[in-house]
Amino acid sequence: MTELSRNKQKKLSKTNVLKRGIAIFIGAVLMATGLEIFLVPNNVIDGGVTGISIMLSHISGLPLGLFIFILNLPFFYLGYKQIGKTFAISSVFGIIVLSIFTSLFYPIPAFTDDILLATIFGGIILGVGVGLVIRYGGALDGTEILAILINKKVPFSVGEIIMFFNLFILGAAGFVFTWDRAMYSILAYIIAFKTIDVVVLGLEQSKSAWIFSNKNKEIGDAILARLGRGVTYMNGEGAYSGDDTKVIFCVITRLEEAELKNIVDEIDTTAFLAIADIAEVRGGRNKKKDIH
Structure with missing residues (x-):
């Protein structure tokens, strides 16, 4: 390989890393916006580790970002072992940005008190953010990594395993909040799921x-x-x-x-x-x- 080719390759690699970093940063900020400015103030949750974090934050009074960061770390360690360093670094960076911005957005009042509007637009914004991160090689929720690992042992698809987890998580919102909020949470999850589908252009594993x-x-x-x-x-x-x-x-x-x-x-x-x-x-x- 010539010196010119090596320099060109290094430049390309740095450009790709910068592009990925910016995309994951924007995606994490969008997810934080969907959560703290639309869903969480109206007691609507997302699925996966984020949903568990929202409920724990509500019960304990501790910051949402703290639970998101701590609960996701073990899954991203597994992701590093099974998927690779690029994925793990991208995901940890995204989770750090998400945790910081959920804390920064916490004092900001809800954009709307209309529960249906908050559910729809919160789900869309969250889905765009998550989809952007996935598209550039990261993840913002450890449930998907766990589903990938379980998928190797059971005859179910990754999507079916994630849906199984989320049925319990979203159902638990009925006990922590109210049952109508649990139903709105399911609606927000479906909207976010379909939005991710559009952003990533295909969610098949x-x-x-x-x-x-x-x-x-x-x-x-x-x-x-x-x-x-x-x-x-x-x-x-x-x-x-x-x-x-x-x-x-x-x-x-x-x-x-x-x-x-x-x-x-x-x-x-x-x-x-x-x-x-x-x-x-x-x-x-x-x-x-x-x-x-």
Whole structure:
């Protein structure tokens, strides 16, 4: 690799990191806005660890941001072990921003006292924020990471496991607040879920990746070592050039997408990478290998 190529690669890497950091920062601030300025003042909660944090904050009187940060840390440690450093750093950064801004927004009065408007707009703003963070390789709630790990042991999809958790969490809002607030919480969760779907352009957990590169063996070895994902090498032929080439195929999760892009960029900046959503994955050797 020439000095010019190395400098270009470093510049590209710094630009990507900056772009990811800004996107995650904005996403976390939007989530804090949806929570503290719309949902929480009206006793409406979100699902997952955030929902548990809202109820604990209401019962104890301690800041919401404190519970969000503490309760999420163990899950992001698991994310670091199972998904990778890029994901863990991005997620911890997002959680820190979220915790800080929920504390800063706490004295600000609710934007509206109309419970239905607060539920709808709070759910939309929260969904945009979470979707933005997910799109750039992070997460703001540990429930999804736990669901990914449980998914390896049980015959249920990640979405079904998350929904199962949230049924109990959102139902608990009826005991902490009132049952009508629990129903509004379910409505806010559904709105946020659908908004995330729009922002991320597909919430299915599995994605297929096709990589065309002259450094296919190096990229394949790095994917196996850093993501624990098996790869398949296929023989290909360029229609224009007529040259024989190797094509790398692998199946990843959407939380691993950012790390896969990093791997490809680090090894071959000229590589062609195509990633697509997969509706369902069955059989074969799709399960992730443990990385030690």
